[in-house]
Amino acid sequence: MTYDLHGQWDYGQKWASSGCPAGNCLRSHVNMTETSxxxxxxxxAGVPTNKIIVGVTSYGRSFKMTDPNCAGPMCTFVGPQSAAKKGLCTDTAGYISNAEIDTIISQGGAIKTWxxxxxxxxxxxxGGTEWVAYMSNENKRWRSEAYLGLNFGGVSDWAIDLQEFLPDSENGRDGEGGNGGNDGNDGSGNGGDVIYLPPSVWDSGSANIGCNGSCTFILPPSPLPAPVTVTWPSLTTTLLSSSGGSIYTKTTVISIPAFTITEINYWSVTVGFGDPTVATFTPLQSITPPGFLLTLPGTEVTFTPTPFPSYAGFKPVPGSSSTTSTTVVPPYFVTAYV
Incomplete structure (x- = not known):
């Protein structure tokens, strides 16, 4: 691996990070020494260098720092589940695109880069405690030249759609210069823009925003006056099990632990050609529970109950219980908060 060398999964792993037995130290997932x-x-092992394509990334791995004043490699992050702030588009704790990183930097404020x-x-x-390690464009250029200088076959970027925000191609713009999708903090923009609205849109009961033609508004999270505990509905799913030569389906209920939120996220709003020139909309709230470890008895694991021809020849070991599975993804849950 030449990236994802570290991440939230390090937490509690004794051998994941050198000199960090708790596995919770702030380490770069693209550490060049470890890559080398x-x-x-x-x-x-004998593999010719010109047969090796080396990976570079257009995303960062992020952590929530335990101490806002400690950002070095021996400083620690919160765990076991990631508490890092989600990117407005990637919407995944611990994973944030270069496009989102560049937007955060361009907006300025209380940030530190090095x-x-x-x-x-x-x-x-x-944001005080949001820590990100990533490769800038200049970093990727330097690495690419270094790898080619060592006669490696080239580089592969994961992934080009994470690099930057681009306006809609139907307007004949290439995303360079002008009022592109990385700005628009005043709530206005040209057609095809991705417009990030500032937190100030929540300062009053309503706000006027607009753009010319087609655009997508990315709404900022709105802070709650106090932490709120969310109780999530249980998820009913099935298990395909085999025991004693028989295959049968079992129904199980997955209970999602209650969790606390301090802000509300929202769905983006897209305005297209042909939509009314003036309209009023109410932002649609989006709450997603954090990931959690699910322990099932024996060797049973959850799966999506879809028939697969390959199961026809399945022969269970006598007296044992085994399961074939894929991950069950809980439905996206939207709720109103008053």
């Missing part, structure tokens, strides 16, 4: 060690293992030559990593701290 991985490449050396491959070449020492680059580390030892790990060849770019860092961002924002």
């Amino acid at each position: 060690n991985a490449l050396v293992m491959i070449t020492k 680059s580390d030559k030892v790990t060849a990593t770019d860092f961002l701290v924002y």
